[in-house]
Amino acid sequence: MVGTYLGMPAFPEAARDAVRDERLRSNLTHATHTIRDKRAKAVAELPDWGRLRAAGAAIKDRTLRHLDHYLERLEESVTAAGGQVHWAADAREANRIVTRLVRETGEEEVVKVKSMATQEIGLNAALTAAGIRANETDLAELIVQLGDDLPSHILVPAIHRNRGEIRDIFAERMADWGRPAPEGLTDSPRDLAEAARLHLRQKFLNAKVGVSGANFMVAETGTMVVVESEGNGRMCLTLPETLISVVGIEKVVPTWRDLEVFLQLLPRSSTAERMNPYTSMWTGTTEGDGPRTFHLVLLDNGRTDTLADTVGRQALRCIRCSACLNVCPVYERAGGHAYGSAYPGPIGAILTPQLRGVASELDASLPYASSLCGACYEVCPVAIDIPEALVHLRERVVEGGEVTVRGTRTTVRPARGHAAERAAMRASRWALDHPGVLRAGQRVAGRARRLAPRRLPGPGRAWTDTRDIPALPAESFRDWWRRTREKPTRESGNGTKGAGR
Amino acid sequence: MRVALFVTCVNDTLYPRTGRAVVSLLERLGVEVEFPVEQSCCGQAQFNSGYRHETEPLVRRFARAFDGFDHIVAPSGSCAAMVRDNYPRIGAKARAEGRGSELADAAASVVPRTHELTEFLVDVLGVTDVGAYYPHSVTYHPTCHGLRMLGLGDRPTRLLRAVKGLELVDLPGAEECCGFGGTFAVKNSAVSSAMGADKARHITSTGAAAVCTVDNSCQMHIGGTLSRLGSPVRPVHIAEILASTEEEQW
Numbered sequence: 001m002v003g004t005y006l007g008m009p010a011f012p013e014a015a016r017d018a019v020r021d022e023r024l025r026s027n028l029t030h031a032t033h034t035i036r037d038k039r040a041k042a043v044a045e046l047p048d049w050g051r052l053r054a055a056g057a058a059i060k061d062r063t064l065r066h067l068d069h070y071l072e073r074l075e076e077s078v079t080a081a082g083g084q085v086h087w088a089a090d091a092r093e094a095n096r097i098v099t100r101l102v103r104e105t106g107e108e109e110v111v112k113v114k115s116m117a118t119q120e121i122g123l124n125a126a127l128t129a130a131g132i133r134a135n136e137t138d139l140a141e142l143i144v145q146l147g148d149d150l151p152s153h154i155l156v157p158a159i160h161r162n163r164g165e166i167r168d169i170f171a172e173r174m175a176d177w178g179r180p181a182p183e184g185l186t187d188s189p190r191d192l193a194e195a196a197r198l199h200l201r202q203k204f205l206n207a208k209v210g211v212s213g214a215n216f217m218v219a220e221t222g223t224m225v226v227v228e229s230e231g232n233g234r235m236c237l238t239l240p241e242t243l244i245s246v247v248g249i250e251k252v253v254p255t256w257r258d259l260e261v262f263l264q265l266l267p268r269s270s271t272a273e274r275m276n277p278y279t280s281m282w283t284g285t286t287e288g289d290g291p292r293t294f295h296l297v298l299l300d301n302g303r304t305d306t307l308a309d310t311v312g313r314q315a316l317r318c319i320r321c322s323a324c325l326n327v328c329p330v331y332e333r334a335g336g337h338a339y340g341s342a343y344p345g346p347i348g349a350i351l352t353p354q355l356r357g358v359a360s361e362l363d364a365s366l367p368y369a370s371s372l373c374g375a376c377y378e379v380c381p382v383a384i385d386i387p388e389a390l391v392h393l394r395e396r397v398v399e400g401g402e403v404t405v406r407g408t409r410t411t412v413r414p415a416r417g418h419a420a421e422r423a424a425m426r427a428s429r430w431a432l433d434h435p436g437v438l439r440a441g442q443r444v445a446g447r448a449r450r451l452a453p454r455r456l457p458g459p460g461r462a463w464t465d466t467r468d469i470p471a472l473p474a475e476s477f478r479d480w481w482r483r484t485r486e487k488p489t490r491e492s493g494n495g496t497k498g499a500g501r
Numbered sequence: 502m503r504v505a506l507f508v509t510c511v512n513d514t515l516y517p518r519t520g521r522a523v524v525s526l527l528e529r530l531g532v533e534v535e536f537p538v539e540q541s542c543c544g545q546a547q548f549n550s551g552y553r554h555e556t557e558p559l560v561r562r563f564a565r566a567f568d569g570f571d572h573i574v575a576p577s578g579s580c581a582a583m584v585r586d587n588y589p590r591i592g593a594k595a596r597a598e599g600r601g602s603e604l605a606d607a608a609a610s611v612v613p614r615t616h617e618l619t620e621f622l623v624d625v626l627g628v629t630d631v632g633a634y635y636p637h638s639v640t641y642h643p644t645c646h647g648l649r650m651l652g653l654g655d656r657p658t659r660l661l662r663a664v665k666g667l668e669l670v671d672l673p674g675a676e677e678c679c680g681f682g683g684t685f686a687v688k689n690s691a692v693s694s695a696m697g698a699d700k701a702r703h704i705t706s707t708g709a710a711a712v713c714t715v716d717n718s719c720q721m722h723i724g725g726t727l728s729r730l731g732s733p734v735r736p737v738h739i740a741e742i743l744a745s746t747e748e749e750q751w
């Protein structure tokens with residue numbers, strides 16, 4: 001695995017490889033089931049969870065409806081508190097802004113707080129290209145970075161690694177990035193944590209520039225909020241002289257009071273904690289405390305276009321708790337890398353095809369990466385109906401239609417590779433809309449049933465490779481009903497009543 | 502009370518026994534059931550694959566076929582969920598596209614009358630003991646659309662517990678999807694098969710003689726996997742258990 005999502009295969013192929021990887025499967029099953037069960041308990045403790053969830057969804061919806069207003073409000077309050085606000089239309093612009101801001105400090109190194117937005121835009125690669133080293137400080141992100149790997153989970157980016165693998169990565173790679181791992185490092189969690197602590201401490205103390213995202217931004221006060229478990233984020237947010245935060249525009253909430261809802265929803269859904277260990281909040285800059293300079297880079301990168309879609313826009317409510325990943329049976333088996341973006345699992349399957357479009361084979365395959373079992377919707381703390389959005393995006397893939405790209409309404413053509421399926425769907429619909437045809441087909445199949453092979457050729461192989469096909473009955477229900485029940489004349493209405501068996 | 506059976510295209514073509522079991526069960530409970538021959542398919546495969554426009558004629562056909570009935574009973578959780586959850590969406594989208602309210606009206610007319618079989622038994626008929634006899638151990642797999650979209654809750658297991666002779670065995674990981682998912686089973690066959698194999702392993706571990714669901718499409722996947730893996734557990738639709746009596750086993 002190399003550190004880029006570019007050129008990755010479509011979901012089914014990547015998932016097929018992952019399914020075969022036994023170690024990955026067992027790492028993932030163990031981790032997701034543990035956290036899944038804990039979440040269920042943490043949520044069950046609150047008798048008003050349903051109302052809290054509805055409130056979270058409603059606050060997000062209201063904010064998104066008036067997003068322009070709240071963003072302007074936010075800009076005013078951040079500026080008034082001594083921060084500087086930058087607007088980035090896409091990933092390139094955001095990377096350019098951050099690179100320039102770091103260069104202006106004269107530094108060649110930054111420490112990073114775990115952030116999804118900077119993963120989304122590939123900031124680390126952009127900074128590296130500009131000769132600036134970005135040091136991840138979240139423990140799991142550190143493991144991923146040292147291993148030249150990609151995150152595979154929103155909350156636990158190294159979920160695909162076990163202790164032994166982490167030990168090896170630390171022992172081999174820490175020296176390339178700073179303080180080496182202690183001699184004789186074992187795979188005990190205590191030892192691994194200590195090695196990371198020593199390695200990172202040096203980074204924190206030397207850092208002049210910190211780069212972060214934010215979980216929430218409060219429009220009325222201009223306050224940024226970062227929620228985390230390790231305290232490493234707090235180090236990066238408080239020690240450096242300059243702090244640069246890259247935040248998606250959908251992260252704004254109107255008022256301080258709104259946080260009350262989300263700070264209950266988020267920890268219980270993500271880490272199954274009643275309250276998360278570290279909640280860092282800052283408002284612009286404060287004399288004699290924390291960074292002297294604060295930059296906020298507001299990131300669009302496809303969000304406004306997503307907002308224009310009445311069904312798909314609910315994905316912007318997401319608070320990145322990752323509960324949907326942890327319950328997803330497809331994620332559990334395919335792993336995070338198969339989703340080909342910083343956003344794996346069910347949320348990635350609906351967010352990526354909106355942020356990036358469905359032009360590439362990978363992005364067009366994402367809406368199909370689901371059995372539509374609905375477990376994700378059930379646990380989502382902001383009630384995103386992920387199955388509904390998936391089906392909606394499948395329609396975009398196969399039928400094309402109107403979308404908004406960079407603010408302009410355009411019509412996209414159906415994705416390639418669906419012609420045979422489209423013809424089959426049309427033909428089956430036609431047969432189903434002509435029950436006489438359906439009945440004739442059933443009879444032919446019934447008569448030929450002894451000829452039915454155990455393994456099917458062509459696309460049917462995908463079924464019969466692992467599953468037997470049911471034996472065809474001699475007589476369809478319809479024919480049975482006609483034979484045993486139907487009287488020659490229709491009774492009232494369009495139903496036919498039966499008499500005797 | 503006029504009651505129509507929506508047998509579903511999968512049952513009609515592949516599992517007619519299930520349809521016959523529903524008829525037998527309902528008649529035993531004193532319900533005169535009709536089968537409008539104009540019916541065909543709810544359109545779930547088309548809709549869930551993204552072919553919404555191909556679904557529309559089937560929505561119209563459904564509304565036409567079942568016009569005038571007080572209740573429409575489907576022995577399939579996913580087909581009942583298709584009608585109840587997705588027909589209104591199809592109607593709303595057509596309206597938003599400026600094509601009038603015909604489809605929305607069709608949806609509104611059938612949604613409140615459409616019931617999955619166990620809902621009809623428990624909620625409309627008000628029975629949980631249907632007088633069935635089935636002397637086997639059975640484990641119950643709650644299919645996703647029945648569980649999460651329809652919210653069937655404990656209706657199926659209440660019905661099963663009341664069956665004489667039946668021993669209900671808990672299924673580990675019961676609420677996990679079996680991996681069928683319609684075209685998902687073929688488009689993402691590797692993941693689907695891995696999910697199916699895990700489900701089959703759990704089912705076999707119960708030691709039950711049969712695994713019961715409210716949906717033959719999931720059952721086709723579960724049964725096909727069990728049989729390929731050489732498991733002795735046989736799949737059975739809940740209607741066939743509930744239709745069974747001491748005199749007549751299904």
Ligand code: SF4
Pocket residue numbers: 269317318319320321322323324325347376379380381382383384
């Ligand atoms: S979609 Fe919902 S469950 Fe998934 S990460 Fe976002 S908020 Fe959490």
